[in-house]
Amino acid sequence: MGTQALIRFEDVEKVFQVRRKAGRLRRERHEVRAVDGISFEVPRGEMVGYIGPNGAGKSTSVKMLTGILMPSAGRVTVAGIDPSRERLRLARRIGVVFGQRTTLWWDLPLRDSYELVRRMYRVPDARYRANLDRCVELLDLADLLDVPVRQLSLGQRMRGDIAAALLPDPEVLYLDEPTIGLDVISKAKVRDFLREVNAEHGTTVLLTTHDLTDIEQLCRRVMVIDHGRLVYDGGLAGLHAIGDSERVLVVDFDRELPPVEVDGVRSVRVEGPRQWLRFPASASAAPLVARLAARYPLVDLSVREPAIEDVIGRMCAGSQGL
Amino acid sequence: MGEVSYAPETEAVGTDAGPYAARWPLRDRLREAVAGCRAYLLIAGMWSRSTLTYRVSFLMTVVGNACMTALDFVTIAIIFGHTRTLGGFTLAETAFLYGSSGVAIGLADLLLGSLDGLGRRVRDGTVDALLVRPVPIFAQVAADRFALRRLGRLTQAAVVLVWSLIRLHVAWTPGRALLLPVMAVSGAAIFGAFYTAGAALQFRAGDAAEVQSSFTHGGGTMTQYPPTLFARELVRGAVFVVPVAFVNWMPALWILGRPEPLGLPGWTGWLSPAVALAVCALAGLAWRAGLRSYRSTGS
């Protein structure tokens, strides 16, 4: 294994013992295997997407990467450090954003929170100035600095949180749903900002999200997990291939017709003169259109690309046996 | 408390010794303690500054706080309006007990009172945010919302203590004079240990704050009065089980030159710092165990 890997997961498992009511007095113990044997490596400077359906084990993985939780089995290494053993030592070198809740001081204004961050992480003055100025500019925080965190809106708070995580120049940045609740403009700002941080400082980023546009715009590599297992690890483009996805040709005829029968396409839906025809994503659309036009009175048509959501949805639905 | 082991501990959370910690357990421990104190001062300072921005409202809460606790002492004063002694103790002596107990609990409350908030944080999942910062979580929780207004209680108790010192007829030997500050610090440490142990419980049971407050408030109220007022069994419990007797009773009785109600030798008054150290060590272990058992929340 290369010394390049900054983050390493080796057969990591996390099992939660939970007690559930069973009957009136009896309580039943059972296990939740939140992370069930995941291995991967992330080299320094990479930006990876870590995605999967609700309850897949993404947040649990992030908590093990930060040392909040200890793995039940396997080994986690970040920058050569075992996070749960040397949590404090590692903390200085990582940044974390939990989209669901703030890491800032609820009752203090943003400015004071940042000041505390500066002193806790012992950020040199000049660096701090430069980083703060850049965050304020790129994340549009100028008007928010004197507002107590509890008065910020979800999207404003999130931007505040991202800035706080980046002030100490972390080597690794974990983002657990950082674009949750952001409007379109803020999302674009946050994405641009992250891209720049990654490009300029070589910050390694692990990004968890349910907005796949984040992934498409930021990450060349994605890991898909489901039921605590890694079901895909590779390029974004490869996802389509592996998910044997199909594209859809939407055609309008000049009148209602029975479902068309042409080689290579399948009519999946008919609505008056409009029909939806599925064909393999790898096939070229042009010859299909030519064949259709030769046999049917075509008025209009459009091609729909497979949504990445669908691909992942299909992958996770069929993952039970993997 | 039987299964407590004194094996060398490390700073790391939830695990046995890391490679570095194993070689220098003490040095690492010290380093973390220093880092913790620094973080405490940092956070407490930030909170103080932000409360002091509203000077008037701050002063009003401090005064209000002092008045509230002063009512306690008024009760005692009223009792002495009807009788010359309380359980064989004069007003000045009772005030001495009241003041020393109040100073101890006031100090502990000022410095560690915020530990109560841990349960809420465990429930709403914000403990995670503390765990990703590079300073010990104990310091962060203890300094959270650091409330200078708690000075009110401390000041009131200190005033009563000073007043009692003026009125007492005690032959001040160097030993007695030395035991006085030792008693205050030990007492504060004992209550601080209760706060810490109570908070440690909250890692598992988010609503365990009441357990802690019944110990501190019960102990605090009890030690404000002469031990002779209480049943022998209760005093015995305060000496041997929940050692609040060492907050002030034992050392104070020695300073006042009075016999110890259980017939223990006088030098037991000097055991306070040792008892304080022991309960702090136990509380520290409890904290560590609590933190180790922390499992975060599901979201």
Ligand SMILES: Nc1ncnc2c1ncn2[C@@H]1O[C@H](COP(=O)(O)OP(=O)(O)OP(=O)(O)O)[C@@H](O)[C@H]1O
């Ligand atoms: N502290 C905990 N105690 C018990 N079970 C937990 C705990 N944390 C997580 N789980 C369980 O582990 C599983 C994985 O949870 P996790 O939060 O990692 O999912 P996730 O991938 O982040 O999902 P989401 O997209 O909804 O955020 C879930 O079934 C959850 O119920």
Ligand SMILES: [Mg+2]
């Ligand atoms: Mg999650």
